[in-house]
Amino acid sequence: MSESFYVTTPLYYVNAQPHLGHAYTTVIADALARWHRQHGESVFFLTGTDEHGEKIAQAAHAQGVSPQTFADRASQWFRSLWASLGISYDRFIRTTEPQHVEVVRKVLEVLHNQGALRRGTYIFWYCVPCETAWSESDFPDPHTRLCPSCQRPTDRAEEDDYFLDLEPHRAWLIEYIETHPSFILPVSRRNEVLGMLKKALPPLCVTRPKDRVPWGIEVPFSSKHVTYVWFDALLNYLSALDWPDGAAFQECWQKAGAIHLIGKDIIRHHAVYWPIILHALKIEPPKTIFAHGWWLVEGEKMSKSKGNMVDPVAVVKTYGMDALRYFLLRDVPLGEDGIFSESALIRRINADLANDLGNLVYRSLSMLEKHAHGRIPSGRPSEEDRHRMDAIEHAIALAIRTLAIDEALKAIWDWVNQANRSIEEEAPWELARSGHKEKLDSFLYRLADRIRVVALWLWPFLPKAAQSIWEQLGFEIPVDRSLLPSALDHPIPPGQKIRKAPPLFPRIV
Ligand code: ME8
Ligand code: MG
Numbered sequence: 001m002s003e004s005f006y007v008t009t010p011l012y013y014v015n016a017q018p019h020l021g022h023a024y025t026t027v028i029a030d031a032l033a034r035w036h037r038q039h040g041e042s043v044f045f046l047t048g049t050d051e052h053g054e055k056i057a058q059a060a061h062a063q064g065v066s067p068q069t070f071a072d073r074a075s076q077w078f079r080s081l082w083a084s085l086g087i088s089y090d091r092f093i094r095t096t097e098p099q100h101v102e103v104v105r106k107v108l109e110v111l112h113n114q115g116a117l118r119r120g121t122y123i124f125w126y127c128v129p130c131e132t133a134w135s136e137s138d139f140p141d142p143h144t145r146l147c148p149s150c151q152r153p154t155d156r157a158e159e160d161d162y163f164l165d166l167e168p169h170r171a172w173l174i175e176y177i178e179t180h181p182s183f184i185l186p187v188s189r190r191n192e193v194l195g196m197l198k199k200a201l202p203p204l205c206v207t208r209p210k211d212r213v214p215w216g217i218e219v220p221f222s223s224k225h226v227t228y229v230w231f232d233a234l235l236n237y238l239s240a241l242d243w244p245d246g247a248a249f250q251e252c253w254q255k256a257g258a259i260h261l262i263g264k265d266i267i268r269h270h271a272v273y274w275p276i277i278l279h280a281l282k283i284e285p286p287k288t289i290f291a292h293g294w295w296l297v298e299g300e301k302m303s304k305s306k307g308n309m310v311d312p313v314a315v316v317k318t319y320g321m322d323a324l325r326y327f328l329l330r331d332v333p334l335g336e337d338g339i340f341s342e343s344a345l346i347r348r349i350n351a352d353l354a355n356d357l358g359n360l361v362y363r364s365l366s367m368l369e370k371h372a373h374g375r376i377p378s379g380r381p382s383e384e385d386r387h388r389m390d391a392i393e394h395a396i397a398l399a400i401r402t403l404a405i406d407e408a409l410k411a412i413w414d415w416v417n418q419a420n421r422s423i424e425e426e427a428p429w430e431l432a433r434s435g436h437k438e439k440l441d442s443f444l445y446r447l448a449d450r451i452r453v454v455a456l457w458l459w460p461f462l463p464k465a466a467q468s469i470w471e472q473l474g475f476e477i478p479v480d481r482s483l484l485p486s487a488l489d490h491p492i493p494p495g496q497k498i499r500k501a502p503p504l505f506p507r508i509v
Contacts, residue, residue: 004256005036005043010266011050011095011233013131014074015059018081019309020328020340021263021295021302027328028292028405029261030087034460035400035408037088040483044252046240047082048093049075053131053229057215067215071096084316085325086463093240095217095232103239104232105220107281108206111164112221116280122161122205125154129305131229135202149265150305159209162225166201169276173197176275182288184271185403186335189264189291193271204273206231234274237286257287264291265301290403293337302340310340322462323349323505329461330409346508353465353505356413357454360420361469364447365500371432372444376474378494379445388415389453393485396457405461412457419450445494448473452492455479465504474498 009025012018026047033045051071060070075094082089093100111117124133127147134154139145145154174197177183177190184190207225208216216226237258241249252258262270267289275285294301297308315324327345330352332338368374381389392411399408422443431440452473459466459479470479474496 003036003041004251005033005041005259006252006256007032007036007043007045007259007261008237009047010262011048011093011236012078013053013055013304014049014051014071014078015055016074016304017309018078018312019302019304020312020315021309022078023081023085023312023324024295024328025261025263025292026082026087027085027325028334030085030089031325031329031405031460032259032261032400032403033088033090034463034480035396038456038460038480038482038484039397042251043090044241044248044256045089046091046093046237047078047087047089048091048236048240049078049095050229050233050236051075051094051096052216052227052232054128054213054215055131057213058128060215068096081313084313085321091240093236095236099242100236100239101217103243104217104227104235106244107235107238107277108227109220111280112162117162117164117206118203120161120163120203121158122163123156123158124205125156127152127154133205137199137202150303152305159212160224161205161209162207162219162222163203164206164277164280165203166272166276167203169279170197170201172279173272173275176285177271180285183285184267185288185290188335189267189271193267196268196272201272204228204231204276230269230273231277234269234277237274238283243283254284257284260286260289262289262291264293267291290334292334293332295338295340297340315345319345319349319508320464320505322465323353326353326409326462329405331406333406334403349505350507352413354503354507356416356420357458357465358503358505360416360423360454361451361472362500362503363423364419364444364451365472365498367428368444368448368498369500371428371440374498374500376448376492376494376496376498377441377445379442379449381449381491382446385446385450388418389488392457393488409461412454412461415450415457416454419447419454422447422450445492448498449492453488456482456484456487468501468504472499472501 007029009029012022029045033043037043056071057067060067063070079092124135125145126133130147130149132149138148146152147154177194184193206228207219208228210224210226213226217232219225219227241252243249260270270289278285300306300308302309327348331348392415395411396408426443428440428443451469455466455469467479
């Protein structure tokens, strides 16, 4: 039986257009999903949209449409961005769909029946843009009570609600984090969460009065309440698997274990609330919560609420989907913050994609046309190449399994650069001039086979470029039909007719 892999992104709020930050998490998840599929695993890649709550009701109101109509439209913005970025999700879930709504209601019912929910008065300070209720102790400055996340003023409120007590689970959670080193990553985030768990946890208010927040999932045991949007949204990771009876739940949650990719902005919700909700339901925690860093613009987090977003649709239009994917995956180590600028993007495109990769492919195919009549000459890969190939495949696998995606790309570029160096060193044009036909053929064969390996390795990260290289080398069956690592060991067939194309990544001037 094959291994399983379950990866999720956050469900993005539909109150505004998607921006580069949303593209980031989703591209990471896509690269991981593709790599695991390419290695024969059965993959479930989940993404979707978070559609309830005040923020969305407000956005809909501003446009004069119902929240549902607004959400239908806005959810589509995300889907079409994912199509233009080559995102290969298996399931796109919306929190307004019946399957999800049913699971949320069932979870509330279960918790209510076991006495885990308690009624009380909720006093809080609410930040509408962040959809976050803060308690007194969250404010660094208790006088101003500015939202700790976005620094905007919050509103005091008091209401009758239902609560889940978190404090009884705190000791368990600390112990769990300490005994499961890959549960919360990177280490800096794990320490941050352990810090949050140093003091008593206030109860989590899981409902909202319907008269204040009508746009939400109705609570099964109170006609006056709807579900708090975060409680609703987190449960998507289960509802998409058809919890509790679905085969997908068995396969993805119980067997594989979830990898939740998130930004560090929502670490508390995922690493404190979510494991405790699951613990109350007697469900195992996810395998890994990885909180990556932020893309910053002029030193500030790029965000909808700040209005300083980079539009990924425009970037893809100008530079292409693979260029953006490459930049996002390569430019910063996963976990650290990155600074987005068009000049940094262009630098990466010109140096790595146009110069190193594009040039390698273009000049190699030109030489195959010129010196081998556009066919793969006879030859075989060198032993040295085979050893290096195995080592690099190992390095990529290790990098992917530890979520060090930039390291995986660096390993591929070692191979690309070595292939470029081999052209300089073995100077095929000299071999052609001096009539060393056999030497020339065997060099061109090895070069073509190195490029074949590049296409296979690149596919999870730059799917379009990988497929193009593959076709240029004359393969008919799409590159994604090859399973690694075994496909690496099937050298390119001599005699295969190549189909050279224009440079993959033209230099940007
Ligand atoms: O928080 N840099 O949705 P959201 C990097 N609906 N990543 C960024 C980013 C940035 N500047 N800005 C956003 C929500 N992201 C909830 C989630 S999950 C059950 C519910 C990415 O639309 C990053 O993944 O505000 C971040 O965690 C997410 O978008 C927040 O998206
Ligand atoms: Mg946000």
